[in-house]
Amino acid sequence: MSAPGVSAPGAGPRVPRTRVVLAALLRKELTVELRSFEAVPAMTLFSVTTFVLFHFALSRNTLSGDLASGVLWVTLLFAAVLGINRLFVADAEQGGFDGFLLSPADRSVLLYSKALTLLAYLVVLEVVAVPAFALLLLGPALWPALPGLLAALALGDLGIVVIGTFVGALAVRTSVRDLLGPMISLPLLVPVLLCAARLSSPLLGAGHVGSLPLRWLATLALYDLVFGLITFAVFDFLLED
Amino acid sequence: MILGELSLHHAVPYVAAAFIVFFALILLYLAIMAGKLSRIERELGELTEPAAHRPGAGAKDAP
Amino acid sequence: MYGKRLRALALTTFAALTLTWVLAFFWAPDDADQGFLQKIFYLHVPLAIVTLGGFVYGAVAAIMHLRTRDSRWDMRSYVAIHLSLVFGVGVLITGSIWARGSWGVWWDWSEPTLVSFLLVMLLYATYQPLRFAIEDPERQARYASVFAITAGAFVPINFVIVRLSTAYLHPRVLGNISGNLPGRFQVVFYLALVSMALLWITLWRYEMTSKHAGAQLRALRRRLSGEDQQDTQPRRSAVPTLGVEAGAPR
Numbered sequence: 392m393s394a395p396g397v398s399a400p401g402a403g404p405r406v407p408r409t410r411v412v413l414a415a416l417l418r419k420e421l422t423v424e425l426r427s428f429e430a431v432p433a434m435t436l437f438s439v440t441t442f443v444l445f446h447f448a449l450s451r452n453t454l455s456g457d458l459a460s461g462v463l464w465v466t467l468l469f470a471a472v473l474g475i476n477r478l479f480v481a482d483a484e485q486g487g488f489d490g491f492l493l494s495p496a497d498r499s500v501l502l503y504s505k506a507l508t509l510l511a512y513l514v515v516l517e518v519v520a521v522p523a524f525a526l527l528l529l530g531p532a533l534w535p536a537l538p539g540l541l542a543a544l545a546l547g548d549l550g551i552v553v554i555g556t557f558v559g560a561l562a563v564r565t566s567v568r569d570l571l572g573p574m575i576s577l578p579l580l581v582p583v584l585l586c587a588a589r590l591s592s593p594l595l596g597a598g599h600v601g602s603l604p605l606r607w608l609a610t611l612a613l614y615d616l617v618f619g620l621i622t623f624a625v626f627d628f629l630l631e632d
Numbered sequence: 633m634i635l636g637e638l639s640l641h642h643a644v645p646y647v648a649a650a651f652i653v654f655f656a657l658i659l660l661y662l663a664i665m666a667g668k669l670s671r672i673e674r675e676l677g678e679l680t681e682p683a684a685h686r687p688g689a690g691a692k693d694a695p
Numbered sequence: 696m697y698g699k700r701l702r703a704l705a706l707t708t709f710a711a712l713t714l715t716w717v718l719a720f721f722w723a724p725d726d727a728d729q730g731f732l733q734k735i736f737y738l739h740v741p742l743a744i745v746t747l748g749g750f751v752y753g754a755v756a757a758i759m760h761l762r763t764r765d766s767r768w769d770m771r772s773y774v775a776i777h778l779s780l781v782f783g784v785g786v787l788i789t790g791s792i793w794a795r796g797s798w799g800v801w802w803d804w805s806e807p808t809l810v811s812f813l814l815v816m817l818l819y820a821t822y823q824p825l826r827f828a829i830e831d832p833e834r835q836a837r838y839a840s841v842f843a844i845t846a847g848a849f850v851p852i853n854f855v856i857v858r859l860s861t862a863y864l865h866p867r868v869l870g871n872i873s874g875n876l877p878g879r880f881q882v883v884f885y886l887a888l889v890s891m892a893l894l895w896i897t898l899w900r901y902e903m904t905s906k907h908a909g910a911q912l913r914a915l916r917r918r919l920s921g922e923d924q925q926d927t928q929p930r931r932s933a934v935p936t937l938g939v940e941a942g943a944p945r
Contacts, residue, residue: 557845561838565828571821575842578818579849582856589860610856621848625841628761643732646796650735650789654742657785661778661898665905672908679916 409503412496416504423481424508430477431515434470438520441466442527453530460592463524464547464584467517468577474512475555476572478505479563492630502626506556513548529595536594539603543590546608549615550583557622560629579618586611698904701897708897711890715883723883732796737883739789741891743808746786747850749779749895750819754847757840769836769935772843774902776822778895783816804861811857818846826933836935910937 593601726733
């Protein structure tokens, strides 16, 4: 599975520009996902089904405030974990790692491409899941809460992407990848969940839409940043062979 | 729960329990370690016994 | 050699611990609020601090391992994390006992130390399964080091965040570690902290000695039985393998 557009024209093995490689890798990811429909439909269906589960489990017709925020974020988190499990599987099973490692591209580009891919999965997931949530379980109206909620979703997604890419790469070449993935990523994702849920809960409050608590915004952003840096620093070590 | 009413009599079992747990953990750890050490000792004994009979002929230097 | 100063270390630890508990029970005054129950504080909090320090050291050793590719650093990291996991179980149990004695409940979500600890332990509990799931020893060590570094970064960050989340619920006495302790409390507390750290170090060296001896034994057996019996350990293991067979000194 060699990435097209990587080999530089002209004499000598010139290292291709990051942008070129990244675009090529993303194109590959998109193509594979569109052909096989492995991850995104499963994540989306799972989230809608989970909302139904919560309705029956909680015996509630509508949710608001803390409960709504919690149900939404836990569902998104578990759906994301499904996606994380699939993120590197094709590469591990079909030699995509070797193909990439043999190319002269900078190793971090694989990190960027996988992270962006996971982000894309999450965005598509949320485009379906959030309105589904509003339809099925949310009591207050979604529309006034939307700007703040989009900010919360953006930062939360970043956190999921950073942790998820890291854990995906770590767990994929182990014998129990489907178990280790969630086991390792969920504790690491608890702060993301915590901040995102605290961010979202005043937005989904019954009665009126509260304001975005800046403290949680800042904390979540910082967490994303720190673990983004850590993942960037250690990722190469996961790819050595 | 009004904290000021905690009497010595009430507190002693809890303090004792905490210390017992702590010591139990340490001792359990040491016991497991002791098991590993005695296994090493036993295997060492198995190795040195035939080696004592062999005049070092079987020893090869690792590169 | 890890066993060299082990006896002196162990004796020092024993002396420090004995002094600590004697002082804690006979010299330090009873707490105004909690009475005798507060004595657990001298056990639980140093245990917690030392456990976290152990995890952080595990991360530092992992960084060294990735930099030097020396398997001894991997072993140091492994033993540190392994030991801190054992201590961490102690932290959770003693904290729970304290909570039960103070507030009548075995678990309290508004206690940030315990909650953070639960999270950290849940994360580190995956360390050995992760190692065990990777067969190739070099890759196992490398991936374990990457994990240890990330988890080590998670420890302090997680504490801050959980503390933030419980901040506006009423803060508990457990949270006031050494900030505003009067005289005698402080002396005994710091003594307890030092002796607990000594205990951790002693046990760490103890386990390192044991692991090192085991690795040397395997190397010796390999040498004695001939080159063709390379894998005298066909069983999969989560324990790091030291490169002793290469004839490395020490």
